[in-house]
Amino acid sequence: MDSTKKHLLIVDDQREIRESLKAYLVRHDYRITLADSTEAARAALKTAAIDLVILDIMMPGEDGLSLCRELRAQGSMPIILLTAMAEDTDRIIGLEMGSDDYITKPFNPRELLARIRAVLRRAGTLPARNEQPKTSCLHFDKWVLDSARRELIGPDQVSIALSTGEFLLLSAFLQRPGMVLSRDQLLDITRGRDAIAFDRSVDNQISRLRKKIERDPKNPELIKTHWGGGYSFTARVSEK
Amino acid sequence: MDSTKKHLLIVDDQREIRESLKAYLVRHDYRITLADSTEAARAALKTAAIDLVILDIMMPGEDGLSLCRELRAQGSMPIILLTAMAEDTDRIIGLEMGSDDYITKPFNPRELLARIRAVLRRAGTLPARNEQPKTSCLHFDKWVLDSARRELIGPDQVSIALSTGEFLLLSAFLQRPGMVLSRDQLLDITRGRDAIAFDRSVDNQISRLRKKIERDPKNPELIKTHWGGGYSFTARVSEK
DNA sequence: GTCGGTGTGATACAATTTGTTACATTTTTA
DNA sequence: TAAAAATGTAACAAATTGTATCACACCGAC
Numbered sequence A, B: 001m002d003s004t005k006k007h008l009l010i011v012d013d014q015r016e017i018r019e020s021l022k023a024y025l026v027r028h029d030y031r032i033t034l035a036d037s038t039e040a041a042r043a044a045l046k047t048a049a050i051d052l053v054i055l056d057i058m059m060p061g062e063d064g065l066s067l068c069r070e071l072r073a074q075g076s077m078p079i080i081l082l083t084a085m086a087e088d089t090d091r092i093i094g095l096e097m098g099s100d101d102y103i104t105k106p107f108n109p110r111e112l113l114a115r116i117r118a119v120l121r122r123a124g125t126l127p128a129r130n131e132q133p134k135t136s137c138l139h140f141d142k143w144v145l146d147s148a149r150r151e152l153i154g155p156d157q158v159s160i161a162l163s164t165g166e167f168l169l170l171s172a173f174l175q176r177p178g179m180v181l182s183r184d185q186l187l188d189i190t191r192g193r194d195a196i197a198f199d200r201s202v203d204n205q206i207s208r209l210r211k212k213i214e215r216d217p218k219n220p221e222l223i224k225t226h227w228g229g230g231y232s233f234t235a236r237v238s239e240k
Numbered sequence C: 001g002t003c004g005g006t007g008t009g010a011t012a013c014a015a016t017t018t019g020t021t022a023c024a025t026t027t028t029t030a
Numbered sequence D: 001t002a003a004a005a006a007t008g009t010a011a012c013a014a015a016t017t018g019t020a021t022c023a024c025a026c027c028g029a030c
Helices: A015-027 A038-047 A064-073 A086-094 A109-125 A164-175 A183-191 A199-213 B015-027 B038-047 B064-073 B086-091 B109-122 B164-175 B183-191 B199-213
Strands: A007-011 A031-035 A052-056 A079-085 A101-105 A137-140 A143-146 A151-153 A223-226 A230-233 A237-239 B007-011 B031-035 B052-056 B079-085 B101-105 B137-140 B143-146 B151-153 B223-226 B230-233 B237-239
Touching (some): A007 A038, A015 A031, A038 A052, A038 A064, A052 A109, A064 B015, A101 A109, A109 B183, A143 A164, A164 A183, A164 A199, A164 A230, A183 A199, B007 B015, B007 B038, B015 B031, B038 B052, B052 B064, B052 B109, B064 B079, B079 B109, B143 B164, B164 B183, B164 B199, B164 B230, B183 B199, B183 B230, B199 B223
Parallel strands (some): A007 A031, A007 A052, A052 A079, A079 A101, B007 B031, B052 B079
Antiparallel strands (some): A137 A237, A143 A151, A223 A230, B137 B143, B143 B151, B223 B230
16 A cells, blocks of 8 residues: 555544544545554554554543653654543643644544644654654665655665655565565555556566666666566665 | 754743643754743753743742743843733733733643744744845846845836735745745745645645746746646746 | 635646556476 | 467556646635
8 A cells, every 4th residue: 555645543432533533534545543542542553653643632541641641751753633622621731742733622624634734744844853764764785765755866876766656666675685575465565455457567567666776677686586486676685 | 962943941830841841842843941940940041041931920939920020121132931821811911021922821732832933033033944035135037036025026127916925935936946845845934834724725826926927827937846746946046 | 895815626637657468588398 | 499388568558646727715904
């Protein structure tokens, strides 16, 4: 799937809210994960790379605020957008500045969407946020693949534009250096589980990618063909 | 570290508030010093060059307001932003308040940030974008943009009226000639970090601006579109 | 109220990316 | 060596995605 999609975690104890929010935001092209409690949220945060948390402060059991504080305390990265009933707003009185914004319920979806965008944009342009995925930059040969910027920088410091598919394909290789990947596997990776396409489409993608990164596309050195098996990436890869 | 970072002093008796405020503002690239009382604040003001004081008016012991008055009386420079519970707000009003602005608790982090920026900017301490024009006239092609008068003069010496938004947009381009600016960046620049708007609005602004400055708006020569990336200004720009 | 400026949705359009076919080429196998 | 199987890639078609701009609604200033 498209890895540029922002991944939101919605934490709310009311099923209806979760579901309708999800439905709405999915239509607007976000990846959504749901959690009905702070514990579920914690679990989700561990297993997935969440970009933004939409967190209800009023929940039975453990309260949203404490999770918010906790995340901040441990210097976690995701952006936090609190939601609260207007009446409960005073509870933020200790002013929970751990969040990046808050919005009072009931809110209209459009405003929420706008807030999400604003807050993500702000974070995106902010150089200061000390996160940066450890795996943001992958080096091979004299190339650098900057996953964050979706950009490939060549030996001569020239940046090469990659299409989404090419980017995903190359990433797949770099994350599994030396491993032989079948066409089916590559299809899964680049086009998602239930992609409908024939093998030759992978061949083509490979061909296109080779044209961009191989010194001599006719005699590929980086992406090797395994006859009857698939392809593998041969250069040494290092994270940085 | 970065000496251009603004240095804020947070004065509040509640530890939680101090800490969460600090956490939040640090993330937004400010240097922070904390004080839990007016005495501590006075000490901090002596030893560090504080740009702005965020001062709680309601504190046990000596009150924030008196410190505020005192600072003003001695003609001290730091800008002061008062914080107060909504109920205590009357105390400020009517009072000859030496502060530059105030905000009532509980406040939205976004709003506080906006106030801080506004107040710093107003005080002229903000170095404004990439060095604001010492020279207020920017030339490109046969055009002149007079920043001081917010006026655009065309090749035929006719002056073209620009709306505020159009002016900011054009300025943004002229200050970064050749640079590709994404819609998000342009939103930041022309509408501020916290703008709530969608990409289409940038498109429209561009479209409107093109109609005013391009010879043939259908085949723009000055403002170039970078597919999937944003826009850039291509003409050579000179200050004069 | 009117007015200018701006944000939004719809629609039309343009560019890019990807899937497919077709055919050349390479590799394997008999 | 010839036939069969698998791969490479050009070229086109289809799908996807990004952009331009219109019309209209809204908002704040007057």
